[in-house]
Amino acid sequence: MGKVLTLEVLLSKEIEYLLEAEEYKEKQKLPSERELAEYFHVQRLTIRAALQILVQKGILISKERYGYFIAPKRVRFTLNHTNSFKMMIERMGKTSYVKLLEFEKMKITETLAKKTLLAEGTEMYRIMRLRYGNKEPIALEKSYIVCDLAKDLSEEDVHNKSLYETLKKKYRLFITHSSHRVSVVYANGLEAELLKVSPSKPLIKYQGLAYEKKGRLLEYFETVLLSDKIEFIIQKN
Amino acid sequence: MSSTMQVQEPLYIKFQDIIMKKIEAGEYLPGEKLPSERVLAELYGINRMTVKSAVHALETKGYLYRSQGKGTFVQKKDFHRLNLGLLSESENLGITAMVKSQGVKISNKILTRGVISGSHYFSSKLQIDFEKPIYSLHRIRYGNEEPIAVEYTYVPYQSFPGIELIDFKNVSLYDYMDSKGRMPVTFEQKFQIIEVSKKEGKYLELDQGQVVYYFEMVGLDENNTIVEYTESYTRTDKAEFIFEING
Numbered sequence: 001m002g003k004v005l006t007l008e009v010l011l012s013k014e015i016e017y018l019l020e021a022e023e024y025k026e027k028q029k030l031p032s033e034r035e036l037a038e039y040f041h042v043q044r045l046t047i048r049a050a051l052q053i054l055v056q057k058g059i060l061i062s063k064e065r066y067g068y069f070i071a072p073k074r075v076r077f078t079l080n081h082t083n084s085f086k087m088m089i090e091r092m093g094k095t096s097y098v099k100l101l102e103f104e105k106m107k108i109t110e111t112l113a114k115k116t117l118l119a120e121g122t123e124m125y126r127i128m129r130l131r132y133g134n135k136e137p138i139a140l141e142k143s144y145i146v147c148d149l150a151k152d153l154s155e156e157d158v159h160n161k162s163l164y165e166t167l168k169k170k171y172r173l174f175i176t177h178s179s180h181r182v183s184v185v186y187a188n189g190l191e192a193e194l195l196k197v198s199p200s201k202p203l204i205k206y207q208g209l210a211y212e213k214k215g216r217l218l219e220y221f222e223t224v225l226l227s228d229k230i231e232f233i234i235q236k237n
Numbered sequence: 238m239s240s241t242m243q244v245q246e247p248l249y250i251k252f253q254d255i256i257m258k259k260i261e262a263g264e265y266l267p268g269e270k271l272p273s274e275r276v277l278a279e280l281y282g283i284n285r286m287t288v289k290s291a292v293h294a295l296e297t298k299g300y301l302y303r304s305q306g307k308g309t310f311v312q313k314k315d316f317h318r319l320n321l322g323l324l325s326e327s328e329n330l331g332i333t334a335m336v337k338s339q340g341v342k343i344s345n346k347i348l349t350r351g352v353i354s355g356s357h358y359f360s361s362k363l364q365i366d367f368e369k370p371i372y373s374l375h376r377i378r379y380g381n382e383e384p385i386a387v388e389y390t391y392v393p394y395q396s397f398p399g400i401e402l403i404d405f406k407n408v409s410l411y412d413y414m415d416s417k418g419r420m421p422v423t424f425e426q427k428f429q430i431i432e433v434s435k436k437e438g439k440y441l442e443l444d445q446g447q448v449v450y451y452f453e454m455v456g457l458d459e460n461n462t463i464v465e466y467t468e469s470y471t472r473t474d475k476a477e478f479i480f481e482i483n484g
Contacts, residue, residue: 004351004373013358021357058435074429079480080414178482184430184448184473201475202448204430227430227448234426234480 011050074231084162094134100159101127108141116220123147137195139225173212180208253291263416268407271309348375362466370394386471387440419464421456428452437470
């Protein structure tokens with residue numbers, strides 16, 4: 001196999017392949033170190049180092065004296081399809097729920113005007129919701145909708161409902177273009193409290209601008225997600 | 238060769254055109270070192286003064302740059318957009334890494350490179366037979382001398398014979414792949430945020446417990462053939478990712 005990769009790294013990859021090929025499920029137990037060492041014809045210490053790499057990557061969980069298990073799967077968040085978050089969570093076999101925290105009509109702030117390039121004085125609905133997967137908070141979603149495009153949007157329209165579905169059905173607004181940005185931030189007080197994590201825990205910040213069919217800006221959103229619960233997927237077109 | 242050079246135009250302009258065309262055609266890749274003036278003079282059967290004037294003109298035009306004591310190199314195109322193996326030059330093909338500050342000068346360090354074979358994992362990612370050789374290239378990417386990302390790239394060796402001769406410290410992998418007509422144009426990518434391991438932490442100068450973007454991506458060329466599989470670890474304080482969605 002050559003010396004380009006260390007034996008431990010190569011082995012960790014071969015174990016990954018094995019787990020995929022044999023369709024190991026979430027929380028399933030792996031064969032013992034001894035069995036794996038025999039299977040791959042290597043020393044137990046080498047197997048242990050390889051397994052450790054997979055623990056580090058969050059693929060496996062090690063429980064002392066019990067062995068290695070497949071870690072809980074992350075929610076696969078597909079970026080280039082307009083699937084709803086609800087659907088993505090449910091596809092992982094988890095229940096999805098979204099709780100409305102705040103809903104208000106407001107004048108655009110200076111920061112927001114800079115981000116959206118909308119005129120001063122533009123009115124927007126500010127919607128803050130907390131997203132749960134299997135009853136655990138998973139994301140805090142802030143969305144700003146241009147009032148003129150969705151007149152009389154109400155709390156009932158967005159409480160435990162898909163915002164995009166409402167925009168489609170009630171206002172015939174279809175999002176045809178959006179630009180997105182992903183970065184890492186550290187939880188502020190409010191985020192830490194709502195997402196039940198310690199302050200300064202790294203979170204994924206996912207921001208974007210969404211435009212409707214006629215090219216008018218409809219929404220600016222800013223979502224923070226628990227970084228260890230999410231995996232982003234970008235499929236080829 | 239020398240007979241075609243005997244024309245009315247000043248010789249150095251003619252020679253300058255030849256070098257420009259070679260750069261545009263990707264025969265000389267961005268970052269690649271140009272042969273020495275003496276070698277070029279011999280190669281084209283012209284005198285060294287002519288070579289010197291042409292090289293100087295190309296420097297002024299931004300095609301070449303001189304590095305003191307090292308030689309003359311083909312200019313790299315864009316310093317602001319970091320090609321972390323994730324960038325697609327064309328539109329909407331994947332997620333793009335943006336270095337957070339402008340005017341960053343990108344450099345590479347090769348950690349290791351060479352042929353591997355007999356890995357079920359990598360051959361399945363590249364969708365090639367188990368016994369087929371795979372060329373692997375492991376690099377640290379720096380911005381202004383600070384580490385930004387570690388990239389472990391694997392390509393099917395049989396699609397890129399001679400890849401072992403390319404100077405990837407200075408030449409971009411995608412420029413090289415492009416010159417072979419096998420540039421990845423569509424991607425399947427996934428990424429997570431994970432705690433950095435000891436090994437990558439050392440490369441990226443991060444302490445244990447700090448997080449990184451971890452990417453896995455498969456790149457396909459125009460014929461939908463897989464030409465690349467890359468795993469990368471990127472510092473979250475140095476880069477963010479942008480993408481566009483249509484439809």
